[in-house]
Amino acid sequence: MAGYKGNGINPAKFERGQIKIYIVLLPLAIFMLFPIVYIFCHAFKPMEELFEFPPKFYVKNPTTDNFEALFKSARNAGIPLSKYVFNSLLVTLSVCIGGIVISTMAAYALSKMRFKVRGLIFSINQSALMFVAAAVMIPRYLIISGLHITNTYWAHILPLIAMPVSLFLIKQFVDQVPDALIEAASIDGATPFRIYRQIIIPLVKPAIATGVIMSFQSVWSNVETSNLYVNTDAMKTLTFYANTLSNANNLVQGQGVQAAASLIMFIPNLILFIFLQKDVMNTMAHSGIK
Amino acid sequence: MKTSKTTPYIFLLPYIVLFSVFIIVPIAIAIGLSFTDFNTIQSPNFVGFMNYINLFTQDSIFMQFVLPNTITFSLIVGPGGYCLSFLLAWSIAQFTKAPRTVLALIFYSPSLTMGTAMNILWRIIFSGDSYGYVNAVLLDMGLINEPILWLTSSSTLLIIMIIVGLWSSMGIGFLAILAGIMNADDELYEAGAIDGIKNRFQEMIYITIPTMKPQMLFAAVMAIVNAFNNGAIGVTLSGSNPTPGYAGQLIVNHIDDYGFIRFEMGYAAAVSVALLLIITVFSKVATKLFGEKE
Numbered sequence: 292m293a294g295y296k297g298n299g300i301n302p303a304k305f306e307r308g309q310i311k312i313y314i315v316l317l318p319l320a321i322f323m324l325f326p327i328v329y330i331f332c333h334a335f336k337p338m339e340e341l342f343e344f345p346p347k348f349y350v351k352n353p354t355t356d357n358f359e360a361l362f363k364s365a366r367n368a369g370i371p372l373s374k375y376v377f378n379s380l381l382v383t384l385s386v387c388i389g390g391i392v393i394s395t396m397a398a399y400a401l402s403k404m405r406f407k408v409r410g411l412i413f414s415i416n417q418s419a420l421m422f423v424a425a426a427v428m429i430p431r432y433l434i435i436s437g438l439h440i441t442n443t444y445w446a447h448i449l450p451l452i453a454m455p456v457s458l459f460l461i462k463q464f465v466d467q468v469p470d471a472l473i474e475a476a477s478i479d480g481a482t483p484f485r486i487y488r489q490i491i492i493p494l495v496k497p498a499i500a501t502g503v504i505m506s507f508q509s510v511w512s513n514v515e516t517s518n519l520y521v522n523t524d525a526m527k528t529l530t531f532y533a534n535t536l537s538n539a540n541n542l543v544q545g546q547g548v549q550a551a552a553s554l555i556m557f558i559p560n561l562i563l564f565i566f567l568q569k570d571v572m573n574t575m576a577h578s579g580i581k
Numbered sequence: 582m583k584t585s586k587t588t589p590y591i592f593l594l595p596y597i598v599l600f601s602v603f604i605i606v607p608i609a610i611a612i613g614l615s616f617t618d619f620n621t622i623q624s625p626n627f628v629g630f631m632n633y634i635n636l637f638t639q640d641s642i643f644m645q646f647v648l649p650n651t652i653t654f655s656l657i658v659g660p661g662g663y664c665l666s667f668l669l670a671w672s673i674a675q676f677t678k679a680p681r682t683v684l685a686l687i688f689y690s691p692s693l694t695m696g697t698a699m700n701i702l703w704r705i706i707f708s709g710d711s712y713g714y715v716n717a718v719l720l721d722m723g724l725i726n727e728p729i730l731w732l733t734s735s736s737t738l739l740i741i742m743i744i745v746g747l748w749s750s751m752g753i754g755f756l757a758i759l760a761g762i763m764n765a766d767d768e769l770y771e772a773g774a775i776d777g778i779k780n781r782f783q784e785m786i787y788i789t790i791p792t793m794k795p796q797m798l799f800a801a802v803m804a805i806v807n808a809f810n811n812g813a814i815g816v817t818l819s820g821s822n823p824t825p826g827y828a829g830q831l832i833v834n835h836i837d838d839y840g841f842i843r844f845e846m847g848y849a850a851a852v853s854v855a856l857l858l859i860i861t862v863f864s865k866v867a868t869k870l871f872g873e874k875e
Contacts (some may be wrong), residue, residue: 298764302675312676320684323688323690323748324687327693393599400588404592406590412593415605421806421810421861422604422853423836425837426608426849427610429621430606438602448860451600453604458596460757463844464795467764483592485593497763500844505756548762557693564689571759572760
């Protein structure tokens with residue numbers, strides 16, 4: 292063991308060997324940082340800077356005018372912005388929680404239990420995630436109106452809960468949970484539900500964190516349900532409202548309001564990612580067996 | 582494991598019910614519609630394989646532009662984005678916690694901001710007048726004499742779409758790979774060092790990749806699916822569907838064009854089924870490469 296100095300992954304401190312990787316990555320990182328910086332700056336630009344030519348990247352005289360205009364335009368339309376935010380949060384959180392619960396349960400069954408149609412279900416799920424969303428929009432509408440849930444929050448939530456990508460992702464991680472661990476628990480008398488709660492869930496935390504980030508993002512940015520399945524304006528989502536603003540962008544005012552709305556749309560994604568990234572990168576999967 | 586026969590089905594039930602009602606049944610209806618001439622107003626008429634025959638024999642735009650564009654775009658952005666995701670995830674895993682967190686956020690940020698960033702940022706960078714950043718720089722350096730219409734010219738649109746596609750390819754696959762690398766078992770690396778693994782590159786080939794095959798497969802399938810389904814790029818950048826001269830027209834745009842502009846849903850459904858088949862073939866290849874033998 293004399294020569295072994297650690298595997299280089301997740302090092303505790305800075306080492307000389309990291310320098311060459313930094314040299315390659317830093318320019319790339321700066322290039323990729325542009326959009327975030329841009330979105331922040333753009334939202335605080337006063338009107339004359341938004342229309343400046345050539346367009347400037349940074350904001351010179353930051354102002355909150357755009358945000359005030361955004362709140363005002365929502366108030367004038369009769370529905371306060373907070374109502375859209377509430378709708379979006381309610382829908383997104385319900386889908387994320389519901390989706391993760393049913394996906395982890397299904398992933399556990401598909402990965403660790405033996406039964407007849409197991410392979411078939413997994414391959415159907417995998418094909419389903421490849422199908423183009425646009426092609427199923429009209430058939431989905433027919434089903435939702437058939438179930439009489441149009442114009443309810445259910446129309447926002449139910450169609451999005453089952454997410455084939457999420458099941459696929461979590462199943463790939465459950466595959467890595469050692470069978471021996473589950474067998475040992477089973478011999479000690481743990482029921483499948485207990486194994487699911489106390490072994491599977493803690494060990495696939497990185498997959499759950501990744502899945503939450505992914506489903507939050509896709510539900511938060513979804514406009515299909517507001518466009519097609521819900522008619523009452525007061526029940527539509529923030530994304531829908533932000534999109535109606537961008538359709539009106541020929542108005543001079545529109546540009547600034549739109550920039551402010553994109554920042555408001557972006558912030559929750561950013562916060563969620565910052566909170567969950569430590570779970571994504573958590574090194575713990577093998578702690579249970581040692 | 583000892584479980585009663587019904588246990589797996591109890592665990593699967595909630596997922597299967599929602600999955601069938603909102604995903605499988607609509608897909609089945611869509612496949613059914615692909616054999617009809619449904620125009621969304623009148624009830625659909627059965628036309629057999631007519632739509633599929635038309636797609637491969639009559640639709641010259643599909644054969645001449647859409648299919649080659651899609652294949653070029655996907656073959657570069659799919660594998661390219663996949664390699665990029667792996668290399669970046671592996672590189673930042675070599676860092677200490679703080680820089681790793683910041684860099685992970687930066688590389689993932691294009692996926693977080695996708696729609697917004699494309700609308701404003703890339704259209705300004707590649708704007709067709711001399712105020713666009715790229716044109717301004719090239720004019721300044723004297724490399725070109727007049728601004729290039731990057732986003733509306735048929736010779737450059739596809740190239741720019743590929744650049745934007747690669748830029749935004751560190752998505753969910755990147756996160757999954759990162760999680761996989763970070764969760765690798767330290768003992769394996771120790772054993773590898775004893776067995777004579779000398780440098781980080783060997784470590785990556787012989788230990789990192791084999792131990793995280795499930796994540797590699799997930800990321801590969803996601804890379805393929807995203808590359809083929811990433812239809813918004815060309816239309817958002819050029820501002821029109823169909824894209825100018827069909828230069829950036831991908832299969833997904835072709836589906837939108839027929840389904841929601843011309844309202845030929847039956848034909849659009851047939852194109853979707855063709856796309857599904859193409860993606861399935863590529864995913865099978867990925868599964869062969871990374872899948873676990875069962």
